[in-house]
Amino acid sequence: FIIPDFPGFTKHIEDFYWKCKSNIEGKVAAYIPQLAHMNSEYWGVSICTIDGQRFSIGDTTIPFTLQSCSKPLTYAIALEKLGQEVVHKYVGQEPSGRNFNELVLDHNKKPHNPMINAGAILVCSLLKSLIKPEMTLAEKFDFTMNYFKKLAGGESLGFNNAVFLSEREAADRNYALGFYMREHKCYPEKTNLRECMDLYFQCCSMEANCESMSVMAATLANGGICPITEEKVLRPDSVRDVLSLMHSCGMYDYSGQFAFKVGIPAKSGVSGSLLMVIPNVMGICTWSPPLDMLGNSCRGVQFCEELVGEFNFHRYDNL
Ligand code: GLN
Known part of the structure; x- marks a missing residue:
C-alpha cells in the first residue's frame, strides 16, 4: 500500500475535519439562487489513494455542481x-x-x-x-459528460439543469x-x-460529490489511470500539463500563496469544492460552500494548511 498505516493516517484526516468544521468564516456564493440557497454547514472530505484506499467523512454524498473544478x-x-x-x-x-x-x-x-x-x-x-x-450538440454534451464520468471511475456524476439555466x-x-x-x-x-x-x-453545471471527485483527483494523481477501474483515461503528459497549471493557476488570485504555503496542485470552484492532487499518492476532494474574499472555500483552504502542517506533502518538502 502507498499509505501503509491507512487507519493511522485517516485518524489525522478526521482531526483536521473537526478542526475545520468550527471555521464559520466566509460567504456562500450568491450570484445564482441555487448556490445562494446552499447550506453553509455542509462540510465533507473524501480521499482516494492511487491504490484505491478510500476514506470519507461528513457530507460526502450530497451532490454539488463542479463549477470551476x-x-x-x-x-x-x-x-x-x-x-x-x-x-x-x-x-x-x-x-x-x-x-x-x-x-x-x-x-x-x-x-x-x-x-x-x-x-x-x-x-x-x-x-x-x-x-x-x-x-x-447532444452528442458533444454526452461525450464530455462521459469523459468526466470515466475520470470518476463511473461514480456519481450528473447534471443540474436548474443551475445550467441560471448560469x-x-x-x-x-x-x-x-x-x-x-x-x-x-x-x-x-x-x-x-x-x-x-x-x-x-460543464460548470455537471454535478458530483466529494467521493466521486476524490476519484477524479486520484486519476490525476495516478498519471491518468483511474485507480478504481484501472482504465487508462489520460496520457501522463496530459496529466503533467494539467497539474502544472493547477499548481500555478488553480486557486484564483490565491494561487501564488497557495503554491508557496501548501505546494500541492489544486483547483477550487464557486460551489465550495476543492480538488487536490498529491502526485503518486492520492486525490482529495473537500466541499464546504462558504468562500473567502478570493473565492476559495474557507474550510477547504484551512484543511490543506492543516494537512501540510502535519504531513510532508508540499512539493518541496524533503529536499
Ligand atoms: N459558473 C461560474 C462562472 O462562470 C464558475 C466560476 C467559478 O467557479 N469560479 O462564473
Missing part, C-alpha cells in the same frame, strides 16, 4: 485529444494575476490560462470545433468575455459562440 477536466480532454501544441496555440500558461472572470487577455491576445473563465470558454470552443466537429441567465460577464475573444479572433474557425458558451455553462 470542471476547468482542469475540460483542459485535460483537450490536451488528450489535440495535444499540447494545438491547445496552447489558443491559450497561455501564465497566471493572470486578476480575477477569474476579469475582462482581460494576455499580450498575445490569448486567454492567460485554461483555469480562468476566458481560458475555459476557449477550451470549450476547442472541444466543440476541433474534436469530432461532426458531433451534434446562462446570469452570465453577462461570461458573454462579454466570449465576445471580447471573438473580437480578437481567439477561436478556431467556424466556432459558434452561443453553442460554445452553452457547453461552458453545461
Whole structure:
C-alpha cells in the first residue's frame, strides 16, 4: 500500500475535519439562487489513494455542481485529444494575476490560462470545433459528460439543469468575455459562440460529490489511470500539463500563496469544492460552500494548511 498505516493516517484526516468544521468564516456564493440557497454547514472530505484506499467523512454524498473544478477536466480532454501544441496555440500558461472572470487577455491576445473563465470558454470552443466537429450538440454534451464520468471511475456524476439555466441567465460577464475573444479572433474557425458558451455553462453545471471527485483527483494523481477501474483515461503528459497549471493557476488570485504555503496542485470552484492532487499518492476532494474574499472555500483552504502542517506533502518538502 502507498499509505501503509491507512487507519493511522485517516485518524489525522478526521482531526483536521473537526478542526475545520468550527471555521464559520466566509460567504456562500450568491450570484445564482441555487448556490445562494446552499447550506453553509455542509462540510465533507473524501480521499482516494492511487491504490484505491478510500476514506470519507461528513457530507460526502450530497451532490454539488463542479463549477470551476470542471476547468482542469475540460483542459485535460483537450490536451488528450489535440495535444499540447494545438491547445496552447489558443491559450497561455501564465497566471493572470486578476480575477477569474476579469475582462482581460494576455499580450498575445490569448486567454492567460485554461483555469480562468476566458481560458475555459476557449477550451470549450476547442472541444466543440476541433474534436469530432461532426458531433451534434447532444452528442458533444454526452461525450464530455462521459469523459468526466470515466475520470470518476463511473461514480456519481450528473447534471443540474436548474443551475445550467441560471448560469446562462446570469452570465453577462461570461458573454462579454466570449465576445471580447471573438473580437480578437481567439477561436478556431467556424466556432459558434452561443453553442460554445452553452457547453461552458453545461460543464460548470455537471454535478458530483466529494467521493466521486476524490476519484477524479486520484486519476490525476495516478498519471491518468483511474485507480478504481484501472482504465487508462489520460496520457501522463496530459496529466503533467494539467497539474502544472493547477499548481500555478488553480486557486484564483490565491494561487501564488497557495503554491508557496501548501505546494500541492489544486483547483477550487464557486460551489465550495476543492480538488487536490498529491502526485503518486492520492486525490482529495473537500466541499464546504462558504468562500473567502478570493473565492476559495474557507474550510477547504484551512484543511490543506492543516494537512501540510502535519504531513510532508508540499512539493518541496524533503529536499
Ligand atoms: N459558473 C461560474 C462562472 O462562470 C464558475 C466560476 C467559478 O467557479 N469560479 O462564473
